[in-house]
Amino acid sequence: xxxxxxxxxxxxxxxxxxxxxxxxxxxxxxxxxxxxxxxxxxxxxxxxxxxxxxxxxxxxxxxxxxxxxxxxxxxxxxxxxxxxxxxxxxxxxxxxxxxxxxxxxxxxxxxxxxxxxxxxxxxxxxxxxxxxxxxxxxxxxxxxxxxxxxxx
Amino acid sequence: xxxxxxxxxxxxxxxxxxxxxxxxxxxxxxxxxxxxxxxxxxxxxxxxxxxxxxxxxxxxxxxxxxxxxxxxxxxxxxxxxxxxxxxxxxxxxxxxxxxxxxxxxxxxxxxxxxxxxxxxxxxxxxxxxxxxxxxxxxxxxxxxxxxxxxxxxxxxxxxxxxxxxxxxxxxx
Numbered sequence: 376x377x378x379x380x381x382x383x384x385x386x387x388x389x390x391x392x393x394x395x396x397x398x399x400x401x402x403x404x405x406x407x408x409x410x411x412x413x414x415x416x417x418x419x420x421x422x423x424x425x426x427x428x429x430x431x432x433x434x435x436x437x438x439x440x441x442x443x444x445x446x447x448x449x450x451x452x453x454x455x456x457x458x459x460x461x462x463x464x465x466x467x468x469x470x471x472x473x474x475x476x477x478x479x480x481x482x483x484x485x486x487x488x489x490x491x492x493x494x495x496x497x498x499x500x501x502x503x504x505x506x507x508x509x510x511x512x513x514x515x516x517x518x519x520x521x522x523x524x525x526x527x
Numbered sequence: 528x529x530x531x532x533x534x535x536x537x538x539x540x541x542x543x544x545x546x547x548x549x550x551x552x553x554x555x556x557x558x559x560x561x562x563x564x565x566x567x568x569x570x571x572x573x574x575x576x577x578x579x580x581x582x583x584x585x586x587x588x589x590x591x592x593x594x595x596x597x598x599x600x601x602x603x604x605x606x607x608x609x610x611x612x613x614x615x616x617x618x619x620x621x622x623x624x625x626x627x628x629x630x631x632x633x634x635x636x637x638x639x640x641x642x643x644x645x646x647x648x649x650x651x652x653x654x655x656x657x658x659x660x661x662x663x664x665x666x667x668x669x670x671x672x673x674x675x676x677x678x679x680x681x682x683x684x685x686x687x688x689x690x691x692x693x694x695x696x697x698x699x
Binding site: 380 | 582
């Protein structure tokens with residue numbers, strides 16, 4: 376079941392996100408970040424436990440970013456895709472035009488309708504979190520993926 | 528979670544005709560910023576940038592009548608036990624019609640759905656909030672976490688706002 380998180384889900388979400396971050400696959404997140412941005416998130420619940428989570432962060436009137444997408448090892452393989460689809464629906468409801476992600480798993484996003492694009496094709500506001508990244512700018516090795524919501 | 532009017536501190540009360548409160552979308556942002564900054568210019572609330580509202584768009588609800596935005600308000604989660612009502616504003620010619628109360632109910636309902644035990648606000652209108660089930664508390668009784676935002680305020684630390692707090696029923 377995909378649902379909105381409650382604040383009581385934050386400890387499980389933190390554990391899931393930061394386990395994936397420890398593998399170098401996504402950025403780590405603090406409890407403060409999760410609390411203050413809890414309303415960006417969806418979670419997948421399986422058997423009464425949080426199996427996966429992901430966020431859609433709105434950056435500007437037309438632009439959103441998928442962040443903090445992660446799942447438990449025991450969760451079904453499709454669960455992250457279900458989260459992303461829910462986030463895309465949310466983006467449409469909010470009136471966004473496009474949603475992007477920085478990722479090491481471009482094929483995952485391409486299967487969900489995203490296209491691989493040049494990082495420089497995104498507006499500068501998309502780089503908000505990048506400028507604090509230890510890899511910014513020269514060592515960035517993530518792939519940029521983007522989906523136009525009107526075409527999907 | 529559906530919460531009853533009684534729990535919201537309401538008693539018998541009907542919302543103004545033709546009015547609805549709904550979650551904001553990015554299309555509402557310019558109007559929200561205009562509304563909030565009208566009051567901010569008079570020192571009655573904190574100003575908000577387009578950027579701040581876009582990035583926290585999920586926090587916002589708007590009151591709408593015939594497609595026109597007549598009020599707005601936000602519920603921002605600060606920590607796992609505390610949320611703040613922010614940027615509560617009703618358009619000039621629309622005040623004293625229950626719109627602010629409708630928005631507060633929505634935002635308190637949001638906090639209940641999120642499972643938060645307490646909601647607070649910093650305000651110049653404490654009697655408005657006490658009407659809606661809040662109580663006046665010492666600013667210093669609130670957790671230090673809230674000052675993270677306050678320290679950027681032009682009025683810090685000579686703040687003259689009143690802190691109001693409401694306890695919520697946390698169910699699962």
